[in-house]
Amino acid sequence: MDNTIFRLQDVKFSYLGRYPALCGIDMEIVKGQRVAVMGANGSGKSTLLQMLDGLLFPDTGTIEAFGRTLNEKAFTDTEFNRYFRSKVGLVFQSSDVQLFCPTVKEELLFGPLQFGFAKTEIRSAFDTIVGLLDIEGLLDRMPHQLSVGEKRKVAIASVLMILPDIILLDEPTAGLDPRTSRELANFLARYHDENKTIITATHDLHIIEEIADIIYVIDQNRKIIRRGSPHELLEDTAFLEENNLIHSHLHRHEGMPHVHKHDHLSHYHHHS
Ligand SMILES: Nc1ncnc2c1ncn2[C@@H]1O[C@H](COP(=O)(O)OP(=O)(O)OP(=O)(O)O)[C@@H](O)[C@H]1O
Numbered sequence: 431m432d433n434t435i436f437r438l439q440d441v442k443f444s445y446l447g448r449y450p451a452l453c454g455i456d457m458e459i460v461k462g463q464r465v466a467v468m469g470a471n472g473s474g475k476s477t478l479l480q481m482l483d484g485l486l487f488p489d490t491g492t493i494e495a496f497g498r499t500l501n502e503k504a505f506t507d508t509e510f511n512r513y514f515r516s517k518v519g520l521v522f523q524s525s526d527v528q529l530f531c532p533t534v535k536e537e538l539l540f541g542p543l544q545f546g547f548a549k550t551e552i553r554s555a556f557d558t559i560v561g562l563l564d565i566e567g568l569l570d571r572m573p574h575q576l577s578v579g580e581k582r583k584v585a586i587a588s589v590l591m592i593l594p595d596i597i598l599l600d601e602p603t604a605g606l607d608p609r610t611s612r613e614l615a616n617f618l619a620r621y622h623d624e625n626k627t628i629i630t631a632t633h634d635l636h637i638i639e640e641i642a643d644i645i646y647v648i649d650q651n652r653k654i655i656r657r658g659s660p661h662e663l664l665e666d667t668a669f670l671e672e673n674n675l676i677h678s679h680l681h682r683h684e685g686m687p688h689v690h691k692h693d694h695l696s697h698y699h700h701h702s
């Protein structure tokens with residue numbers, strides 16, 4: 431059997447036909463792969479994830495999931511729609527668009543109840559995920575009244591609750607404190623197996639080695655300019671800087687401000 435989960439061929443997409451977001455994307459993601467998508471603000475990462483989630487469709491080019499072309503018509507097939515939605519879960523960049531239930535607890539139970547999961551399965555997923563994200567104390571709260579980081583934890587938890595085989599995460603650690611980011615990365619590393627595909631858009635160089643085997647970098651022309659291992663990419667500081675994935679800090683040193691090239695991972699300074 432073909433192991434391909436997603437196949438994109440020369441995918442182009444503009445919002446309202448005027449604002450280009452993806453300008454010729456080719457990608458093949460196979461079952462069990464862990465992929466990170468990196469690129470500067472506005473490079474098209476969120477657009478790409480929404481396309482993988484069947485929320486947007488290419489203007490030209492094709493995207494296939496599980497061997498079927500994704501377009502409006504595919505999702506009018508209720509059987510395919512249900513299959514796709516039970517397999518693929520997207521954690522949006524903005525938690526506000528994701529959370530709609532009156533309490534956090536209901537938010538977590540909504541997906542699994544809708545898919546008719548068994549009670550014991552729901553209970554065990556609930557306990558694990560609530561513990562993982564440390565949101566026990568939030569269960570009776572209203573999602574909209576939570577802090578940004580708390581909302582993000584709840585949004586991640588609600589997607590994990592359907593135990594998706596394909597998880598799409600849009601900047602999952604943005605707004606999370608260091609310990610929670612670390613725990614999330616650890617959890618994703620444990621959750622992953624040969625049947626689970628994890629695709630993450632992120633700027634967070636601290637987590638990419640744990641959450642990805644392959645990194646795609648999109649440049650400002652909204653095309654993929656590089657595909658490689660995290661290790662290989664992290665070594666190439668010149669490339670990372672050129673593509674706005676690391677930055678130079680202005681430091682004050684012996685009273686004189688000057689610029690350090692500042693690698694986020696090692697905090698290892700090169701003087702320029
Ligand atoms: N709803 C929209 N209407 C019009 N243009 C949009 C819309 N959403 C995104 N765009 C444009 O599409 C391009 C890609 O945006 P996208 O949100 O996919 O980028 P991104 O890589 O996720 O950025 P960020 O790192 O800021 O999240 C941007 O130029 C953006 O202005």
Ligand SMILES: [Mg+2]
Binds near residue numbers: 476477523600
């Ligand atoms: Mg984005």
